[in-house]
Amino acid sequence: NAGVMQNPRHLVRRRGQEARLRCSPMKGHSHVYWYRQLPEEGLKFMVYLQKENIIDESGMPKERFSAEFPKEGPSILRIQQVVRGDSAAYFCASSRRGTEQETQYFGPGTRLLVL
């Protein structure tokens, strides 16, 4: 049973380009969470999605960032017109039911570097 998959593992972009980060949850999991870890900082919640729905995006920056989790395929975190401050590790996690008392399983992360 494969765990949470994220790709790419490393992504380099120049300022102004777009970054697309993908997350495939564990089999049977329909809830996905995205977190960001800035250099030398702790993890911060960004967005919580269920298939075809954004449940909570209170942690997402208001501009340039968007997320989706379509009926088929992985969840995508999209960052438009990247800036140097977007350089960070982006982790996704998944859970089966999305209940509060449930373990979240983390992917290996995507390390984004903006030049």
Added chain:
Amino acid sequence: KNEVEQSPQNLTAQEGEFITINCSYSVGISALHWLQQHPGGGIVSLFMLSSGKKKHGRLIATINIQEKHSSLHITASHPRDSAVYICAVRFNNDMRFGAGTRLTVKP
């Protein structure tokens, strides 16, 4: 003030020592998680607690809901336990994370 406070920030131990990492939180929560982040950056969920105590191998996690406090213990520590240990609390739909405790276990 951060909603989730961990102590200590850094911890160095000799192999075989008993380790304790503490976590205090200030919000009402439904669950508390202990995570381990390896030097390579990957994150592993160790425990999810809503009350009492859980044990897995050499790791023990406890939580006191009334005091808003949790501890992670490692018995007979080993160099492979060297990692950053992160406390996280589930608060509505999102998770709030502590800054992490960097543990180094020397042989």
